[in-house]
Amino acid sequence: MDKQIKDKRTAIMDAALKLFTERGFHGTTTAQISKDAGVATGTLFNYFPTKEELINSLYFEVKGRLSSCIKKGIDPEASFETKMRKLWSNTIQCGVSNPEEFHFIGQFGSSPYITKITREEAMKEYEFIRALVEEGFSNGRNKDYSMELAMMIFYHSSGAVVNLIINSGRLDDMNEIIEEGFQLLWRGLSPE
Template sequence: MKEQIKDKRTAILKAALKLFTERGFHGTSTAQISKNAGVATGTLFNYFPTKEDLINSLYFEVKGNLSHAMGNGLEAESTFQDKLKKIWSNLVNWGVENQEEFLFVGQFCSSPYITKFTRDEVMKEYIFLHNLVDEGIKAGKIRDFSAELVIAMFYQSSRTVVNFILDSDSSLDENKVSEDGFQILWRGLVKE
């Protein structure tokens, strides 16, 4: 029984992700999501009482998946630069490999439909990045900027690189573009 409940919830979230990225929040009705998920509209409301609840749940899940991907293999890195580069590579690769999720995060990261509670809970998933940046600043590895600004620049720069890769032809060397993007960011951060 629990498996069936999880399957319906997952189907609803997948359908919502697809439709929100294609049509936006206002252009997507709960009836469309239900139909795409293969469930009754009443079933959707059993899991998510409002469309806003659905979007917040989806945002929380996608951002959680992203944070796990970003931290993958981080423990194997020894230097500050290598750790930051690993997070960068993981983020860029995730964006290229998970285009719908990437688009969703970009569309809704500043959305008024994402509650403060959801944003605060999601940010707990990224404490490892905040701690790493704080350590880099305190150790003098990077300039004494606001950690929040560094993280925002890190994220927006990675979005630019992912979009560049997605918008380019297939002959593009994605690893080189990712490396070049990191070097641009790194040179702006590192103390001279």
């Protein structure tokens, strides 16, 4: 029975993720989500009181899943460079393996449908990453915004690389691209 409930909720979430990514929030009706999930229109509202709550719950859960994926297997004892390389490759691999979730977060992170509260709540998951980066940079750099800058560059660049891999379909070269990207960032874009 508990299984049953989870199933319906999950079915709704899955259908919503797929449809939102394909057609956007506005382009997706709750009726369509219900239909794709195989439940009645009323059922959706048993689990989520409004469409907006469905969107926010979905955002929160997907963001959580993605951040768990990213953290996996990072050895706290390893060198800073090793940890950063792992973080970089994790981020990209998680994105490539879950393109729907990845696009969903990228596309709707700044949507007005997502409330400030959800966004902030979701951000907490990233404290771990912030701490990781901070550790390394705090010695090496002095400007108070350097670390912030470094983090943003690191994070946004990883998103760019995921898109590059998915859109160009270069799944075979993936590991090479990941490493090359890391080198570009770590050693610098300067050609020489």
